[in-house]
Amino acid sequence: MGTTLGKPFAGLFQEIEPRIVFFGLPGTGKSSILHKLKTGEVLSTNMPTVGLDMESFKYKNSSFCFVEMGGQYRYKIQGNVPDNVAVLVYANKHEVPGAMTAYEISNELDLASLRQKTWQRNWHVQSSCALSGDGLHEGLDWLLKNAERM
Ligand SMILES: Nc1nc2c(ncn2[C@@H]2O[C@H](COP(=O)(O)OP(=O)(O)OP(=O)(O)O)[C@@H](O)[C@H]2O)c(=O)[nH]1
Ligand SMILES: [Mg+2]
Numbered sequence: 001m002g003t004t005l006g007k008p009f010a011g012l013f014q015e016i017e018p019r020i021v022f023f024g025l026p027g028t029g030k031s032s033i034l035h036k037l038k039t040g041e042v043l044s045t046n047m048p049t050v051g052l053d054m055e056s057f058k059y060k061n062s063s064f065c066f067v068e069m070g071g072q073y074r075y076k077i078q079g080n081v082p083d084n085v086a087v088l089v090y091a092n093k094h095e096v097p098g099a100m101t102a103y104e105i106s107n108e109l110d111l112a113s114l115r116q117k118t119w120q121r122n123w124h125v126q127s128s129c130a131l132s133g134d135g136l137h138e139g140l141d142w143l144l145k146n147a148e149r150m
Contacts, residue, residue: 020143026071027077029092032130034066037140042131050070059140086146088139094127095134102127121144124146 022030026048033112035043038057049070056065091105100108102125111123124142 029130047129
């Protein structure tokens with residue numbers, strides 16, 4: 001699943017607070033990731049997100065506002081991601097036996113060639129587990145560092 005970070009980091013939104021669009025296949029753990037980041041707790045419900053949902057929280061003195069797009073097919077969004085955004089891919093459920101590594105996923109998505117074609121769009125794949133919290137803050141750290149450069 002991917003997140004794109006907009007400006008002040010110029011890009012998807014022209015707002016004071018950075019907004020992050022969070023999308024991915026259904027059931028990949030988007031709501032679980034946001035809940036864990038916001039509360040430190042494991043999300044106890046197992047309900048697909050209807051339409052979209054928004055979660056805001058602070059991390060390292062920065063405010064994050066995530067807009068989760070429900071992953072079910074009927075909520076599928078069309079359109080292109082602008083070039084000048086930071087794109088973080090959470091490779092979630094990494095503790096599940098047989099899960100692809102971050103390296104395998106970046107190969108599968110052919111991120112290296114994408115970086116050459118649109119040099120402004122910076123990508124990163126972060127392995128994560130929304131149950132233990134592994135990798136979640138590392139993803140935010142990457143966003144903070146890379147958004148500042150845009
Ligand atoms: N094993 C494992 N299960 C996870 C992980 N993250 C989420 N889950 C489980 O995956 C299921 C779906 O999680 P959600 O967070 O609702 O997934 P979602 O991407 O928000 O789904 P939609 O809103 O339908 O797009 C739940 O049963 C979660 O407990 C993880 O890192 N590891
Ligand atoms: Mg959800």
